[in-house]
Structures are given as C-alpha cells and as structure tokens.
Amino acid sequence: MNVYVYKGTDRTSAIKPLVKDNKQASEYYLYKAPIDEGILIVAYPEKDKTTEFAFEFWASYSPEDDKAEEEEDDLTVMVIVAAAIAFLCIIILVVCIIMKRKEDSAVSP
Helix, strand or coil, rough: EEEEEECCCCCCCCECCCCHHHHHCCCCCCCCCCCCCCEEEEEEECCCCCCCCCEEEEEECHHHHHHHHHHHHHHHHHHHHHHHHHHHHHHHEEEEEEHHHHHHHHHCC
16 A cells, blocks of 8 residues: 655645655654644555555644744744854955955055
C-alpha cells in the first residue's frame, strides 16, 4: 500500500507533505496539522496485490501546538534579521576598503 500525507487549507491546496522529502507515511505515526489547515491522505494499492487499508483519526486542539509553531516562526525571523545585518556589515566593510584604497592612491605621487 502506498500512503502519502499532505496538509493545506483545502484539498486543492493540500500540497505540503507532512513527511520529510515526500516519503510514504509510517504506520502508527502521529501526523499533525495546524488548526487552520487540514490533512489530506492519498492512498493507493500496489498493482495486482490484495491490500487492506484502515486508519483512525481524531480532531483536537492543543495551545502548545500553536506555541511551538510561533516559536519556530520567531526563530526564522531572527535568522533572517541576523543574516541581513551580517550582509549589511559586509557591504559597509567593502565600501570602506574601496574608499581607503581610493584615498591612498590619490595621496601617492
């Protein structure tokens, strides 16, 4: 049996895989999606093989899930800000070096 799990706000937008690298879902594993999204399960049998398929699901809300997602978003923002600051520092350094070289070449006879 081939089983893949995706999340999205509806079945047409559920294209983000819940399993890394879009690999098949694992048996007895818990898959979660944020409260504003849902889960789409795509399952199809192996060709010419007898197959049984069943799954259980439940819907619940846990504020801890939202908190973990917010912390992940905060970390992403912090990394982007740090990278932007580092890039700006490099640009300033390069400009200073260029100005110093021009100044040195203008002073030399």
